[in-house]
Amino acid sequence: MPDPVELIHLFCRDGDAGAFREFYGSQSPRLWKFLVARGVAPNDAYDLVAEAFLRFIQTVCRDPRAPRAFLYRIATNLRIDALRRARARPTEPLAEETADQADGPGVGEAAYLRERVARLPEREQNLLLLRYWIGLSHREVAQALDLPEGTVRRQCTEAIARLRESWGEDETRATG
Amino acid sequence: MKRERPAEREIAEWIAPAFERLPAADARRLAAIERRLLAQLRPRRRKTIAWWWLLGLLAAGAASALWWSVNYDSTEKPVESRSAPLPAADETNRPGPAGRADSTPAGEPAPQRGPTIFEREH
Numbered sequence: 001m002p003d004p005v006e007l008i009h010l011f012c013r014d015g016d017a018g019a020f021r022e023f024y025g026s027q028s029p030r031l032w033k034f035l036v037a038r039g040v041a042p043n044d045a046y047d048l049v050a051e052a053f054l055r056f057i058q059t060v061c062r063d064p065r066a067p068r069a070f071l072y073r074i075a076t077n078l079r080i081d082a083l084r085r086a087r088a089r090p091t092e093p094l095a096e097e098t099a100d101q102a103d104g105p106g107v108g109e110a111a112y113l114r115e116r117v118a119r120l121p122e123r124e125q126n127l128l129l130l131r132y133w134i135g136l137s138h139r140e141v142a143q144a145l146d147l148p149e150g151t152v153r154r155q156c157t158e159a160i161a162r163l164r165e166s167w168g169e170d171e172t173r174a175t176g
Numbered sequence: 177m178k179r180e181r182p183a184e185r186e187i188a189e190w191i192a193p194a195f196e197r198l199p200a201a202d203a204r205r206l207a208a209i210e211r212r213l214l215a216q217l218r219p220r221r222r223k224t225i226a227w228w229w230l231l232g233l234l235a236a237g238a239a240s241a242l243w244w245s246v247n248y249d250s251t252e253k254p255v256e257s258r259s260a261p262l263p264a265a266d267e268t269n270r271p272g273p274a275g276r277a278d279s280t281p282a283g284e285p286a287p288q289r290g291p292t293i294f295e296r297e298h
Binding site: 015017020021024025028029032033034036037042045046049050053054057105107109110111113114117128129132133135160161163164167168 | 180181182183184187188189190191192193194195196197198199200201202203205206209210212213214216217
């Protein structure tokens, strides 16, 4: 997989549309999924992807050192506005999830984990997804969410610990 | 039935596969967005080229202005001859080998040049 920083460097230096296309191809499917995971309706997520990338190409060349962090920063800000607008509308149901994978959690556990993550505070959800799913470094997450790097490290650890503590809690309550 | 509580490291490792299971985006819609974005990029390049043209025109204008200022000075130089020593101006009126009157063909009136200077100086 090509280095996103290198691709954006080529795009900014030479106006290389091919480099941008490659960056877009590698980032847009996951950005769409991220927005859907963060509660944006699938149809609206396409509009947000378009808007986020449009703002991205207009401004990324001012400081192209952490393009993914910058892209997700734009997207998370747009998402807040979009959710505010869409609050009155019913959300579209998601299609069935993809088939079971060889490693990682099973379908049931994956759904349970997603549901547990969705119960966390907004900021912690963003932290966990950007760090452990999108794969941004602590520094990049800090840039994306406008937080100090130390805070990101600490809150990631705390959020994971909280997830573990609450694991199976509701079922215990329901049964006993 | 109570779920078995996984380790913290396991939870961190499960987050990515759990969210990757979400349905994928429609590739055609993402491709349509890509086309629109690439169309946005093209005018940006034309704009850059237009700036280069403007810079070129400015440079050419500056060079032209410089050239004219140098040439304007050189056309002013003959004025210096007006302050030339008077005897030399005087000689121009005299017929003879050094006088300018010799340069006009015989019979034609000599052009009125030197005397004006001479009269003004006196």
